[in-house]
Amino acid sequence: MAGFFKVKALEEDKFELVRTAVDAVALVRHVRAGQDGAIVTFDGFVRNESHGRETSHLEYEAYESMALGKMKEIAAQIHEKFAIHRVVMVHRLGRLEIGETSVFIAVSAPHRGAAFDACRFAIDTLKKTVPIWKKEYFADGAVWADGELPPTPPSAKSAS
Amino acid sequence: MPSVVPNIRVKVLFFGRLRELTGLAEEAEELPEGATLAHVFERYAERYPKLVGFRNSMVVSRNQEFAAWDTRVAAGDEIAFLPPVSGG
Numbered sequence: 103m104a105g106f107f108k109v110k111a112l113e114e115d116k117f118e119l120v121r122t123a124v125d126a127v128a129l130v131r132h133v134r135a136g137q138d139g140a141i142v143t144f145d146g147f148v149r150n151e152s153h154g155r156e157t158s159h160l161e162y163e164a165y166e167s168m169a170l171g172k173m174k175e176i177a178a179q180i181h182e183k184f185a186i187h188r189v190v191m192v193h194r195l196g197r198l199e200i201g202e203t204s205v206f207i208a209v210s211a212p213h214r215g216a217a218f219d220a221c222r223f224a225i226d227t228l229k230k231t232v233p234i235w236k237k238e239y240f241a242d243g244a245v246w247a248d249g250e251l252p253p254t255p256p257s258a259k260s261a262s
Numbered sequence: 263m264p265s266v267v268p269n270i271r272v273k274v275l276f277f278g279r280l281r282e283l284t285g286l287a288e289e290a291e292e293l294p295e296g297a298t299l300a301h302v303f304e305r306y307a308e309r310y311p312k313l314v315g316f317r318n319s320m321v322v323s324r325n326q327e328f329a330a331w332d333t334r335v336a337a338g339d340e341i342a343f344l345p346p347v348s349g350g
Contacts, residue, residue: 234347
């Protein structure tokens with residue numbers, strides 16, 4: 103029976119890649135429901151400097167179909183690990199100006215502990231596993247952000 | 263009589279700095295059946311030698327799952343070479 107609720111939960115979740123301003127209010131509204139007592143949100147937005155250089159703007163690109171798939175996997179993981187209700191995860195692509203939201207995550211739950219833990223896990227895991235890339239533009243040039251290598255199987259032969 | 267290894271078609275994608283380096287976002291490629299993801303990379307490294315320097319700072323995916331370099335490709339596979347991710 104627990105499995106049924108988890109499947110239903112994923113159906114109520116929302117995962118999006120957008121190219122216009124993130125509508126945080128609508129996303130928070132999406133996760134809020136009668137059975138919930140808490141919503142925890144993460145709003146990641148563009149900082150005005152990076153490594154001591156003044157940032158002009160950022161650009162994000164994604165392997166879109168795989169990124170959405172990985173976001174759904176993260177949601178499945180947090181449903182499994184934490185007693186939460188709904189999840190929304192939205193990442194914006196294209197050009198972003200200073201202060202604009204690049205990623206927004208909201209998690210609702212009956213109790214706040216699970217919501218905090220799930221939201222933290224979701225953003226930490228997104229930053230390590232979702233195929234999205236950030237390019238930082240400065241007055242005098244641009245660099246791709248260093249990034250993290252996602253975990254990969256060491257060998258095809260080790261797969262059962 | 264020597265056996266002829268049939269060729270298979272796959273799709274190869276590049277992202278981020280790898281896309282900039284090769285100038286390629288997406289390409290159809292023909293390979294001998296049984297080739298591994300490492301073999302696919304080697305083909306591109308021959309055409310774009312600068313890729314060699316990034317070999318240890320990239321991952322490869324097959325049909326949208328991160329994969330081991332010694333994974334064999336199959337006809338119709340979508341392969342992607344991915345720099346370290348920096349979303350969020």
